Amino acid sequence: MSTASTRRDVPAGTSIPYASGEPAAALRDGDTLDVLVVGGGGAGLSAAVFAAIAGLRTAVIERTEYVGGTTAYTAGTTWVPGTRHAAGVGAQDSKAEARRFLDAAIGAHAPTDLREALLDLGPEAVAVMEAGSKVDYVARPLHPDYLTQLPGARLAGRALEPLTFDGAVLGDRLALVRPPLPEFTAFNGMSIERDDIGHLAGAHPTEESRRHLLALRRNYRDAVREHGCDARRTMGNALIARLLHSLDEAGVPVLTRSEVTSVERDGDAWSVVVNEDGVELTLTVSHLIFGSGGFNRDPRRRAALLPGHSMQWCPGAPGHTGQAHGIIDALGGRYGTAAFSHTFYAPVSTRRRADGSWAVFPHFVMDRAKPHMIVVDQNGHRYLNEATSYHLFGNQMLMHDHEDPGAATPSFLITDATGMRKYGLGMVRPFQRERQLREYLEDGYLVRADSLEDLADQLGVPAGALRETVERSNGPAARGEDPDFHRGMNEYQRFNGDPASETGAPNIAPVEGAPYFAVRIYPGDIGAATGFVTDAAAAVLGPDGERLGGVFAVGNDMQSVMGGTYPAPGITIGPGLVFAYAAVRDIIGGPLPGAETLVPTPGW
Known part of the structure; x- marks a missing residue:
């Protein structure tokens, strides 16, 4: 064909x-x-x-x-x-x-x-x-x-x-x-690695971090002068x-x-x-290997597999439009059907860049798993463990929306003055001065309030419910506990917390002390889990279970070996x-x- x-x-x-x-x-x-x-x-x-x-x-x-x-x-x-x-x-x-x-x-x-x-x-x-x-x-x-x-x-x-x-x-x-x-770089374009993040986030002694970051910045400037970009x-x-x-x-x-x-x-x-x-x-060509990135930016397949899920919440690269999938379809390939979910998820926040494009920021580990953070729905209620893995977080947002239509989209990630200073919030880096927050406040990405009632009013949630939720969480949180959702329940969650938390619990501390801050988060799709059925050698199988003959699918074009779990x-x-x-x-x-x-x- x-x-x-x-x-x-x-x-x-x-x-x-x-x-x-x-x-x-x-x-x-x-x-x-x-x-x-x-x-x-x-x-x-x-x-x-x-x-x-x-x-x-x-x-x-x-x-x-x-x-x-x-x-x-x-x-x-x-x-x-x-x-x-x-x-x-x-x-x-x-x-x-x-x-x-x-x-x-x-x-x-x-x-x-x-x-x-x-x-x-x-x-x-x-x-x-x-x-x-x-x-x-x-x-x-x-x-x-x-x-x-x-x-x-x-x-x-x-x-x-x-x-x-x-x-x-x-x-x-x-x-x-x-x-x-750009949102995952420093100094307006410098690539960073995992070890650099600790220095940027204040996890090391000040003088050590200062020397580390100065050296990085000097090397970055030299590379830009020589190559036009960070080498x-x-x-x-x-x-x-x-x-x-x-x-x-x-x-x-x-x-x-x-x-x-x-x-x-x-x-x-x-x-x-x-x-x-x-x-x-x-x-x-004797053999074709398809690795085109999955279906996520194919409007037709997206409508069928992720109904009501805005393309604006997808932080993936722009190439996975499904064009190559049309070729595999024509050759006789078929999508798998048994996955736990059709795509992998992460909570994301969005912001329009200066050039008019949209930044979609996945909240993987930098903020929501830290102390002084809670997530509430549009009714002002907590409904999940903020420190859970990003895929489970996104799935729980969707489940909550299913049980209470629209309640979780968007949800609100909230922190206090201490949380903002120490960990930042989404695209807003930690240790920012008030004047550095201005651009995020002016375009509406970040919400700031001097009281929980004012914060609730700006977010459009019931003020009484938000205060009740915060107070209900704060009492146990002061003791390093979360009886409702069990933050810090496993080693992974504790790994992403802050071992220096004043409560002794890496993921838990009260949300108290104005000003309060919030960003809106959505269930973002970070990569396809549903793809073409293959055998154990990645050869694409037709409706009869036979190989198509020299056609393979890998990466997100292949039905996930993890079955949509993460x-x-x-x-x-x-x-x-x-x-x-x-x-x-x-x-x-x-x-x-x-x-x-x-x-x-x-x-x-």
Whole structure:
């Protein structure tokens, strides 16, 4: 089958170079490829790197002007149990324990053979990636699973982070990497990593933080003068830059502003038409790997799967419009149906930027899990544990809306003067002076009041109910307790709190002491969980359960191995990596070069 295409004649041998800089590799009309990767996000680029390691003729097609997708916006955390990095932080783990954890978290929401493949191939995938590319990972001594109350959960060793990367080695190619969200940078554009956040948030002695931040700022200014942007790339941005550098060195063409417009069966291969800025090429492709980012910005699929859910609440990158899904549909692919939820969630707040675009800020860990914070609905009532994982938080907002239509959207994240000073609120950083808050107050993002009654009036909630809620919470909170919703119930929640809390409870302290502040929060969708049904090698299955023949789906294009649950950090990027590896391993019929570097983990 094929999708609609307007084909114009292209002379044989016409070349489409990279979108910026000198082309290190190019595609020509009539080229034959072993693998064409559709989508240049984290999973797609990982698939292309694995294909290059395997010696396969490979190219990447990306619709937007940047590579990186939503991965470039994230912390880049990659959840893969059983790697050599676990031993490096002293983590005691086993496949049986990881399996027990996933079984308890996921249940019947996803097939067991997918999670078995994740556990079997994960350590090998990481070993091959590190041996054959520029990607390097590190584990932290404390980086817990989210559902640490479940059997088999661990506090460290499973979540990996990409090392910071000097993007200057990419030269002009650095411009292809999707920039980080401005709201997650410092000093108007400087990339930050997890260790920098502690200095920005006042978690270290003042003089130590001052020296650290001065050095960062000096290096940032030097990079801007030399390269026009921050060359130091961190977290998810570092992961994408490392993947791109790996592909450049392997001579793999990466075409931006490009899309696949037609796919037709041609014997044992596929005839694929690619359009890049109005130029069309026909390629003969043995295997297609789709990693286009999921359905979230496809209006039709969004209306069907997330009815009433505004696109304005989605903090993801702009590329996942569903265009590639139309191609897989035409080829016979089908969406899964058993997921706990169709997408992964986080509470978000929104604000219009100076350039007219909308900033969508996910409230992951910086504020709501800290002391001096509560969340209330439009009736002025608490209805959830503010410190729960962001996915469960978003789901509970939706459940509350279902039980009391409209009560949770928006909800209000409220803090007092101490909470604002120490932790900030959403896009408002901690330790801001009153004059620095003015722009947030003037555009309505931040609400400030000298009394709870005034705050209630500005938010449009019943003043008596809000005061009663705060007083009900404050009494136990002064003792470090939360009998209603049990904040701090597990190690993950306590990890995201403040160990220096005056109550002794990392997540709990009273909300008292004017002025009071609030932001409006919404259930934001951060990535698709519902995608195309595949087997354990990421091969797309048709209605009859048979493979489509050389068509694979990875990342958020694939029905989630987690079944729409979110048991740990990095459970989209980690499986994106592992199933990209599974697909290429399946194509070549065995382990990739570098698999021999795998150091077996005891219990694996």
